[in-house]
Amino acid sequence: MIEVRELTKRYADRTVLEGVSATFSKGEVVALLGPSGGGKSTLLRCLNGLESFDSGTVRVGEHSLEPGRARTAQLWSIRRRVGFVFQQWHLFAHRTALGNVIEAPVHVKGLSMKEATERARELLAKVGMSHREGAYPSEMSGGEQQRVAIARALAMEPEVLLMDEPTSALDPERVGELVALLERLRAEGLTMVTVTHEMRFAQALASRVLVLHGGHIIEEGAPAEVLSNPRHERTRAFLGLGQAA
Amino acid sequence: MSAEPPPRTRRSSSLPSGYLALAALALLVSCGGKEGSALERVRQAGVLRWGADAQGGEPYAMEDPEHPGQYRGFEVELADALGRELGVRAEFVQNDWSSLIPTLERGGSFDIAMNGVEITPARAGRVLLSRPYYLFSLRLMARRDDSSVTGLESLRGRRVGTLSNSQAWDLLLSSGAQAIPYEGVQEPYIDLEQGRLDAVLMDDIIAQRYGMTRPGLQVVGDVGEGYYAIAVRPGEEELRRALDEALDRIARSGELRALFRRWGIDGAAQQRMVEWTEAQTREVLAETRTTRLGWSQLVLFLQAALVTLLVSVGAMALAIPLGMALALGRLYGPRWLGGMTTAYVELLRGTPVLLQLYVLYFGLASVLRLDPLSAAILGLGLNYAAYEAEVYRAGILAVPKGQLEAALALGMSGPLALRRVVIPQAFRVALPGVTNDFIALLKDSSLVSVISVVELTKRMTITAVDVRSWLVPGALCAALYLGMSYPLSRLARRLEAKLERA
Numbered sequence: 152m153i154e155v156r157e158l159t160k161r162y163a164d165r166t167v168l169e170g171v172s173a174t175f176s177k178g179e180v181v182a183l184l185g186p187s188g189g190g191k192s193t194l195l196r197c198l199n200g201l202e203s204f205d206s207g208t209v210r211v212g213e214h215s216l217e218p219g220r221a222r223t224a225q226l227w228s229i230r231r232r233v234g235f236v237f238q239q240w241h242l243f244a245h246r247t248a249l250g251n252v253i254e255a256p257v258h259v260k261g262l263s264m265k266e267a268t269e270r271a272r273e274l275l276a277k278v279g280m281s282h283r284e285g286a287y288p289s290e291m292s293g294g295e296q297q298r299v300a301i302a303r304a305l306a307m308e309p310e311v312l313l314m315d316e317p318t319s320a321l322d323p324e325r326v327g328e329l330v331a332l333l334e335r336l337r338a339e340g341l342t343m344v345t346v347t348h349e350m351r352f353a354q355a356l357a358s359r360v361l362v363l364h365g366g367h368i369i370e371e372g373a374p375a376e377v378l379s380n381p382r383h384e385r386t387r388a389f390l391g392l393g394q395a396a
Numbered sequence: 397m398s399a400e401p402p403p404r405t406r407r408s409s410s411l412p413s414g415y416l417a418l419a420a421l422a423l424l425v426s427c428g429g430k431e432g433s434a435l436e437r438v439r440q441a442g443v444l445r446w447g448a449d450a451q452g453g454e455p456y457a458m459e460d461p462e463h464p465g466q467y468r469g470f471e472v473e474l475a476d477a478l479g480r481e482l483g484v485r486a487e488f489v490q491n492d493w494s495s496l497i498p499t500l501e502r503g504g505s506f507d508i509a510m511n512g513v514e515i516t517p518a519r520a521g522r523v524l525l526s527r528p529y530y531l532f533s534l535r536l537m538a539r540r541d542d543s544s545v546t547g548l549e550s551l552r553g554r555r556v557g558t559l560s561n562s563q564a565w566d567l568l569l570s571s572g573a574q575a576i577p578y579e580g581v582q583e584p585y586i587d588l589e590q591g592r593l594d595a596v597l598m599d600d601i602i603a604q605r606y607g608m609t610r611p612g613l614q615v616v617g618d619v620g621e622g623y624y625a626i627a628v629r630p631g632e633e634e635l636r637r638a639l640d641e642a643l644d645r646i647a648r649s650g651e652l653r654a655l656f657r658r659w660g661i662d663g664a665a666q667q668r669m670v671e672w673t674e675a676q677t678r679e680v681l682a683e684t685r686t687t688r689l690g691w692s693q694l695v696l697f698l699q700a701a702l703v704t705l706l707v708s709v710g711a712m713a714l715a716i717p718l719g720m721a722l723a724l725g726r727l728y729g730p731r732w733l734g735g736m737t738t739a740y741v742e743l744l745r746g747t748p749v750l751l752q753l754y755v756l757y758f759g760l761a762s763v764l765r766l767d768p769l770s771a772a773i774l775g776l777g778l779n780y781a782a783y784e785a786e787v788y789r790a791g792i793l794a795v796p797k798g799q800l801e802a803a804l805a806l807g808m809s810g811p812l813a814l815r816r817v818v819i820p821q822a823f824r825v826a827l828p829g830v831t832n833d834f835i836a837l838l839k840d841s842s843l844v845s846v847i848s849v850v851e852l853t854k855r856m857t858i859t860a861v862d863v864r865s866w867l868v869p870g871a872l873c874a875a876l877y878l879g880m881s882y883p884l885s886r887l888a889r890r891l892e893a894k895l896e897r898a
Contacts, residue, residue: 199805223809231807241798245821245895255806258816307806 152177152311152342153198153233158207160193160366167193168204169366175311180333180343182353182374185363186389191346192238194363195313198344199233200226212310231259234304238316240296242288248275248299249284252306260307267306274302278332294325301332312336314345318352330355350378350390362386434632435482438507443485446475447500448511449493453581454605455659456512457488470659471510474529477651481642494561494579497523498861500627507635509627512599514563516622521684522864523630526639527677528623529652531665534564535603536616538595539588545595548573548619554594557584557848561861563622564597576768576848577858581606583758587848588613590761592768601661623680640677647672687862689869697869700855701876707772707841707851708880712834714777719784724814726785727792737785744782750843752779757847772844776837783833791826792818824895831888835881852876 153175160168168190175181183191196202197209200216209216211229243251252271256262262270275281278298288296297317304312318326326349333356337343347353353360354374362370362377362385370383381387438444448457450467457469467488479486489506491499496509500523514532515525538545545551551573558564560577568575576593578584584596585607596607600618607613626643628636646652647670656662726737744752756764756778757771766774795818803813842853850858856873860866 201801201805227807227809230805235802235805237798237802237805239798241796241802243799243802243817243821245817245824254816255808258812259807303806 152179152212153344154208154210155194155198156208156210158194158197158204158209160190160197160202160204166366168197170207171363171366171368172207173361173368173371175342175344177310177342178340180337180356180358181345182357182360183344183346183363184348184350184353184360184389185369186348189363190366191361191363192315195315195344195346198311198313199230199235201235231307232310234307234309234312236297236300236304236312236314236317238319240288240293240300242291242296242299242303244288247285247287248280248291248295248302251288251299252303255303256306271302271306274305275299277305277335278302279328293320294322294328297321297329298332305336309341311342311344314343316346316348318347318349326352354378362389364389434507434629434635435638438482438484438635441484443487444475444479444482444508445487445489445506447489447491447496447504447506447509449496450488450490451580452493452511455601455661470655470661471512473655473658474646474652475510477646477655478639478642481645482638493559494857494861497627498864498866500629501864503629507628508639512601512624513627514599514622515625515680516563516566517683517685518561518566518687518862519627520681521686524628524632524636525681526626526628526636527643527672527674528625528680529643529647529669530624530656530661531668532622532624533600533618534567534597534620534622535600535607536595536597536619537585537588537603537607537613538616539591540612540614542594545616547617551595555592556595556597557587557593558597560854560858562599563620564599567620568597577845577850577854578848579846583848585610585613586758586761590765592765592848604661640674644672686864689859689863689865693859693863693869694872696859697852697855697872697876700850700852701880703769703849704838704841704852704877705880707769707776707844707849708834708838710773711776711780711837711841714773715780715784715833715837716830718777718781720788720819722781722785723788723792726789728810728814741782741785744779745786749776749779749840750846753843753847768844768847768849771847772841772849775847776841776844780833780837784830787826787829787833788822790829791822791824794825795821824892827888827892827895831885834884838881838884839877 155171155173158168158171159166171190171194183194185191193202197204198211203220204218206218211232214225214229216225216229243254246254249268249271252274253264253267256267256270257264272281272284275284278301280295280298280302283291283295286295291299297320317329321329330352333343337356345356357374360372360374360377361368362383364385370377370381370386377386378390381390448471450457450459452458455470457467457471460466460468472488475486475488491504491506493511496511496513497519500506500509513519515528519525536545536547548567548571551568551571554573555576556568556573557576557578558568559579559581565575565577576584581598581602584593584598587593588596589610589612595616597619598607603615608615626639628639650670652669653662653666656666722737722740725733729737753771753775756775757766757768799817799821800813803817804810808816841851845851845854852873856869860869863869
């Protein structure tokens with residue numbers, strides 16, 4: 152599904168990703184773990200071209216991204232297949248919940264307003280937001296905004312859903328609801344890659360975890376294995392620090 | 397120009413308002429009380445202050461290019477001679493020509509007005525006029541290749557330029573021509589040459605200096621004559637009589653015509669000035685007229701308000717898309733485009749819009765021949781685009797970066813993301829600024845009177861001079877401006893409230 156090869160990303164004074172290679176297969180749910188500054192959010196943002204990189208390749212299906220400024224046609228086709236849910240959701244502030252979900256299907260995919268609205272209502276029902284379809288983002292709680300953001304991403308019928316720290320702005324009881332929602336999506340066969348540093352979340356959802364540290368993948372495996380019996384001392388240190396990281 | 401507040405001389409404007417009120421009070425008392433004290437006042441002060449506009453230029457009165465602060469012209473020499481006859485020194489006081497009489501009436505800082513002031517029934521009904529000192533003709537000029545202008549009768553319904561509130565202005569209105577008001581003496585001839593006017597009717601002295609020097613123009617003929625006289629405040633009869641006697645002496649001694657010869661404006665007809673009698677003075681001053689504000693003026697005011705609205709809406713309709721293009725070019729364009737838009741904004745914002753209108757209308761006339769209304773809309777539109785660009789740029793910068801990223805992540809192209817997500821939100825931020833600019837534009841549109849568009853403020857000044865009152869026309873003018881701007885700001889506030897929710 153997504154293949155990352157020898158990905159290197161540098162900022163002026165430091166290297167954020169150094170020769171990272173990874174494969175994300177269809178139907179897989181992968182959690183990217185690691186301490187802050189380890190490169191996991193940057194890796195996620197490289198997967199749909201929100202971030203450029205210095206060397207290596209990212210391949211999504213038959214499309215690929217090269218270092219430097221991406222060719223826009225490639226970029227658009229990749230983004231239409233890869234959904235992204237931001238840490239702060241970034242719902243369109245001038246549109247209602249329904250308007251947010253309709254926007255891209257109508258203006259990017261060219262769906263009719265009627266068809267897009269029907270589909271959007273189904274998706275809002277799926278994420279449990281039917282009763283709030285007329286609300287503006289400023290009128291919604293964090294959890295509600297997140298669910299609308301997920302519906303907005305799903306409206307483009309992506310093959311992969313990327314999520315950046317989906318639990319970081321949620322109350323603990325809301326995390327349970329999110330897990331339940333994502334489990335339903337997993338059951339439907341959606342491929343998901345999520346950045347998180349919440350172990351419970353990773354354990355509940357992921358079929359595989361990757362631990363990033365200092366721009367490298369230092370450990371990889373099934374969640375139960377990596378979390379209970381980490382091989383790398385950095386992983387141990389990271390898990391020992393737990394959520395404070 | 398016309399955008400200035402009601403007339404006030406440069407001197408009195410520098411006085412604190414308290415003094416001004418005191419001076420006005422003193423004047424009221426002196427007017428109502430002892431008559432003829434003006435001459436004594438002049439004699440005691442030892443100076444005769446005369447109001448004129450140096451912008452009127454040659455040969456009347458102008459600043460001496462070699463000695464700034466000093467003035468020359470045939471009226472300057474005449475004033476010196478008058479001072480000598482009265483035993484005082486003559487002192488030039490600068491004042492806008494179109495407001496010379498109102499300023500004199502309301503007790504400005506000069507004793508008399510002498511600057512090609514024609515004897516007209518309207519003026520004779522407002523102020524005291526001396527015996528004439530110069531006989532002029534109203535000279536009609538047209539383009540050399542235009543044989544359709546043959547005389548006054550041929551002007552019906554056609555565009556003829558002249559100075560507002562002049563004798564030529566009255567003559568044009570009464571003969572059914574479309575009189576176009578100008579504030580300078582050069583501009584009407586430029587416009588005639590450019591084909592924006594069908595003819596120009598001005599005093600022969602002006603035509604000789606500013607019109608007949610242009611090869612593309614020809615004199616059609618002289619269609620009337622009139623006199624220049626000195627204007628004196630009502631009630632100051634004694635001062636006027638003293639001036640009459642002084643003028644008589646200067647004319648009879650041959651000094652007057654010698655002076656005319658020096659300035660190249662003498663002619664056989666001027667002998668009438670030498671042989672002028674008091675009976676003739678009574679005769680030419682016999683006809684007086686006081687115009688009152690009536691329904692016909694109200695209609696003209698409403699028409700002028702429509703012009704103001706048309707110019708403002710037209711200019712804004714141009715400024716909004718152009719400003720948006722400039723803002724986008726500056727924020728998202730390549731480096732060279734960003735540099736160009738920055739230069740545009742700085743240039744248009746950093747120079748007076750009045751100057752831009754002059755350059756667009758007169759300066760570029762040989763390459764871009766715009767009619768006055770188009771030039772007004774284009775000039776203001778180009779200028780306001782610079783302000784709009786900055787308002788929109790601030791609005792776009794106020795939209796969080798995540799909004800654009802979210803749109804791009806959904807597969808939108810950059811332009812689509814701007815159009816669907818960033819700009820609608822930027823608009824919300826920019827709306828109060830845009831409303832503000834539109835209301836400012838509504839008022840700034842009064843500047844276009846310098847390129848001969850008669851909008852609301854210009855109409856107000858013309859009428860105010862006509863009816864010798866600034867209060868009623870001023871209030872009417874203010875009410876019409878408010879009538880246009882207030883509903884607009886209400887509408888904007890409602891729109892803001894509606895957008896507030898999102």
